Amino acid sequence: MADKVKNGRKSGQMATMGKVLNYIRRYWFLVGLSLILAAVTVALTLYVPILTGDAVDLLLGKGSVDFDGVSAIMIKIGIAVLITALSQWVMNTCNNHITYHVVKDIREDAFHRLEELPLKYLDAHAYGDIVSRVVADVDTFADGLLMGFTQLFTGVLTIFGTLIFMLVTNVPIALVVVCITPVSFLVAKFIATRTFSMFKLQSETRGEQTALIEEMIGNQKVVKTFSREEAVKEQFREINGRLEKCSLKAIFFSSLTNPCTRFVNSLVYAGVGIFGAFLAIRGGISVGRLSCFLSYANQYTKPFNEISGVVTELQNALACAARIFELIDEQPQIPDGEKAKELTAARGNVKLENVYFSYVPDKKLIENFNLEVKPGQRVAIVGPTGCGKTTLINLLMRFYDVNSGRICVDGTDIRELTRGSLRTSYGMVLQETWLRAGTIRDNIRMGKPGASEEEVTAAAKSAHAHSFIKRLPNGYDTVITEDGGSLSQGQKQLLCIARVMLCLPPMLILDEATSSIDTRTELKIQNAFAAMMEGRTSFIVAHRLSTIQEADIILVMKDGNIIEQGSHDSLLAKGGFYANLYNSQFAG
Secondary structure (H helix, E strand, O other): OHHHHHHHHHHHHHHHHHHHHHHHHHHHHHHHHHHHHHHHHHHHHHHHHHHHHHHHHHHOOOOOOOHHHHHHHHHHHHHHHHHHHHHHHHHHHHHHHHHHHHHHHHHHHHHHHHHHOOHHHHHHOOHHHHHHHHHHHHHHHHHHHHHHHHHHHHHHHHHHHHHHHHHHHOHHHHHHHHHHHHHHHHHHHHHHHHHHHHHHHHHHHHHHHHHHHHHHHHOHHHHHHOOOHHHHHHHHHHHHHHHHHHHHHHHHHHHOHHHHHHHHHHHHHHHHHHHHHHHHHOOOOOHHHHHHHHHHHHHHHHHHHHHHHHHHHHHHHHHHHHHHHHHHOOOOOOOOOOOOEOOOOOOOOEEEEEEEEOOEOOEOOEEEEEEEEOOOOEEEEEOOOOOOHHHHHHHHOOOOOOOEEEEEEOOEEHHHEOHHHHHHOEEEEOOOOOOOOEEHHHHHHHHOOOOOHHHHHHHHHHOOOHHHHHOOOOHHHOEEOHHHOOOOHHHHHHHHHHHHHHHOOOEEEEEOOOOOOOHHHHHHHHHHHHHHHOOOEEEEEOOOHHHOOOOOEEEEEEOOEEEEEEOHHHHHHHOOHHHHHHHHHOOO
């Protein structure tokens, strides 16, 4: 079992790395240039110790210092250092360009995928966790990727380049270094195999924490109303405690990198120093060449420090990347077919035939649902909470597709229509308002961006929103924050109603559209709705039955089925479920 988990983790890491490389491959020219510059930097860095060793040999012996030779070597060292610095600067610029362009591409793909995902994905995931993936996880991935580009190329090239230079200079001492090298790989492997899962758990817990914070900020009034502050604090403490534990474990193993690799560095340096000293005593190597070797030993082991740190950061980056790619790889909603038709000038004939639907396969909701609505009819949908009213609206708008059966508009299955044209044919006002950051005018114009000032004002007057808009500091130019800011719930709902009245689509969906509006304004809105619904097919979801008495058809739903249907008077005369529901509201 443990082997399966281990193999699964390795295959997951390899798959994530493959996806990262696919993004990097787009910038192959910069990657190639960075590699070339890394090679130049390493070659010159390794050439300087040789020049230094030659200079040391020219300084040995009393009164026999070759000042001309030393001066020439110093000039060469200066030129090599200048070229190295320039190469490193250009290489770092290339690495920054690659990293942040890759991050930009990943963020764009993640956001585009969010726009393409079906609503069932968003309904099943906490918003804060999704935000954490697109923002925090991508930032962590960027840090690891940048460190990888900056230090990995030069580190690997330095190791191999140093070995080659040492083998060319003196084989026995080089073999001492080669024999101690496996210790570094064992240390790196030990750390790498233990950090990935810990950093992944850290990212997941951080996403859970972000989700809780986002939820609590968005619903702070509810929290305070029900005195849930202490319970929320306790929930936050629990998540924060788990985040602390997994972070400590991840940081503990990653912090082993530096002392462990420094220990290996000391072993290599000591081995070269002791073995080289015995060779120098016997005349097997000059003092200058030994100083060159000691410099190489230091340069050879230094990249192991960096690479071990890079490996740790890459483990963290890959863990975050895996969460991002989980989002990007999610199955998007089924696209419109190539032969999908545009719904234009809809008459409003809506028909549901043998519709079955459930959000969860083992929990049935709507079964064998049949309904035919003629153009211009007003259909009210009532029933207890959870009976399927809002689900029916989701199916009409094709936010969800039916499991079986079909829904037709003007005789065409809505799956054969483009989603855009279907949804444009509906005007929708929900109980939950949604406003974007911008001016009042922009929010009303959302469904009709090219609307004139007169049209916007007329729509606001029809929705009885004009009077309160004029009282705002800048009228229609007043800028509001996301979700309406300081506007009351009723004012936000009036703006959403004005938005629909501006578009005047051929079909309407009103889901508790006046739930947050005072009774006096509601009567006026009902009159405006009545005028707007004239000749338009309308679906009205309502709990207050006084608002639907004029509907042509009232559908009474329970457990996903229509148990009664008819006009208000005929349903009252039956004395069934609707009559009981109506009388319970007006018992006085």
